[in-house]
Amino acid sequence: MANVVRGPSMHDVAARAGVSHQTVSRVLNGFAGIRPGTRDRVLAAIADLGYRRNVAARSLATGRSQAVGVLIPNTPDFGPTSSFYAVERALRDAGLQALSTTTSNDAESVDEALDFLFGRSIEALVLMAPTRAVLDVADARASDVPVAYLLTGGERAPWSVSVDQGQGVRLAIDHLVAHGHTRIQHITGPADATEAQLRKNAFVAETMRLGLSRLPMIEGDWSAQSGFDAGSHVDPSATAVFCGNDQMALGLIHALGLRGVGVPRQLSVIGFDDIPEAAHMMPPLTTIRQDFRRVGALAVDVLVAALAGEDLPDTTPLPAELIVRESVAGPGA
């Protein structure tokens, strides 16, 4: 305590401006009813002294932290990262502080991360929960603050913000079908990932609805490497593959190339996400775009509304968008 340099306090500012510290507080908080001359003197004193309000004292006095926790999966993937950046920005714009922490998907790690966040008395939480395990851990602790869910694909509505996975999948399948494909195989994301399951379920539902052949699914883990590995398990009779994300599509196309299978000449491939690299893969990848930034911003809107006691904004899942490039052609074209 002794060796810590403390900056000027309100009292110092007040002394210099010849007013009371309360007046300084009022100026700072934009209260009405301050004589312009007084306000100017206070402002000048603040500038002179380089005064900054002490956040700790403020939050102790008010009992509010102005902090919102953000739990981020520790994989530097384009989607979650984009959403996170959007969340951070929106939070700051709303005058809130983002308290972010990364975590792996195991229960212990999540629990520890939540301990950290709740320990800093966050007022709300953005939970990026790619797996049910993460969701379960979070559910296990009664949270007295509002929580917005990301990456859960609509689960926990209306508190979840998402892109409509089912609609995105249908966009993909219908595009393949429009090109004449009936034997479509699916490389899924990891079994524990909520969005992977949603895409898988939607894939099954849509192929059944359209009466398409049912080919075995191949499970990947989102990584390009797993897409590559999946390449050796592609059904010989398949004419198109719907990949759970773009990275796996990249790996798959690599593997196919090694086996002399041309995309899209011999096999069509469609991805999901539309990462920036998708446009420059060989061939450029036809895929389903998700607006990650918008999703992140909307999550903050939800929390801000909740904190203000207002009605929540509309959180029906946002539409995905088909991006047509060159990895899809007719079967046997």
Add this chain to the structure above:
Amino acid sequence: MANVVRGPSMHDVAARAGVSHQTVSRVLNGFAGIRPGTRDRVLAAIADLGYRRNVAARSLATGRSQAVGVLIPNTPDFGPTSSFYAVERALRDAGLQALSTTTSNDAESVDEALDFLFGRSIEALVLMAPTRAVLDVADARASDVPVAYLLTGGERAPWSVSVDQGQGVRLAIDHLVAHGHTRIQHITGPADATEAQLRKNAFVAETMRLGLSRLPMIEGDWSAQSGFDAGSHVDPSATAVFCGNDQMALGLIHALGLRGVGVPRQLSVIGFDDIPEAAHMMPPLTTIRQDFRRVGALAVDVLVAALAGEDLPDTTPLPAELIVRESVAGPGA
């Protein structure tokens, strides 16, 4: 203030345990000289009440925030993101709180971000400064806290943590030369990016040292799209291209493919960074790997040492590593 629910305080715990609040504090802070029985009673009371220490009050009393700011460029690229996650993790492991905020590279945005961070009275700062502009803004404000620099490529030593850009570039050039290339062209990162300039300078130095042909440089902006655009400006006499990063290499290879130029048959390409997708590009990309996570962790080590008043750890730039794949062959192979 009235409508805010406040949790139990030290006094509540003390009352329940039949001790003074000071004893509770001592137990919490792990002071020696507490009778085991007393400690147990306090611990039990804490558990019963679900007591959590109030961070605001603590930091007001100590004058320390335990918070370390992290300034992140708002581009969700693999490298910075990986480093950021490593920083966040290391900070938490060190008992510090990461206060992260993203920013674009313009002065105003950076200034605003720094306002935010310093306004929360951070004790140290991890500055991810990809451009000189960011560095300049940060320099303009006298910071009384230690700052660790990332992405500056060794500038601001010993406070900067980086991968040795020069050595990485030499690795790349030497690899190309070993394959018989003498006409190597360079696609640079954006002119304002520090690391881009370092790579460029190292490229010039190394090609001169080896007496290689001097071909015009092409400026990109790190994006795959800019690499693609660069494709139409590749010198016809070049036999190899050294790309400032992997994404640009991806775009370049795409553009070359469109013009019927095979990689590496007709032109060799080498990247930089080794993003996870590099292994599955067509062809798999030979590139220079940077250990982003290690760099992030080391930045925290620097700050922790500085805060503890200890000697700084060794921050000589870390070595880059050549990853040989298939995008490099002999000229006219």
Add this chain to the structure above:
DNA sequence: CTCCAGAGTGTTTGCGTTCACACTACGGTG
């Protein structure tokens, strides 16, 4: 001229914690 309303400002208290210091009880020493 007195009174009152209200604009503008000051005073006091409390937020939950740590720090500095004070106190108590107990055992050993001279």
Add this chain to the structure above:
DNA sequence: CACCGTAGTGTGAACGCAAACACTCTGGAG
């Protein structure tokens, strides 16, 4: 047996701010 050191614990103040309340002017109505 008085004394002192020390282990264990308590007391009061301070941290910087916001909230509640109290005060002092000024000008206009009566």
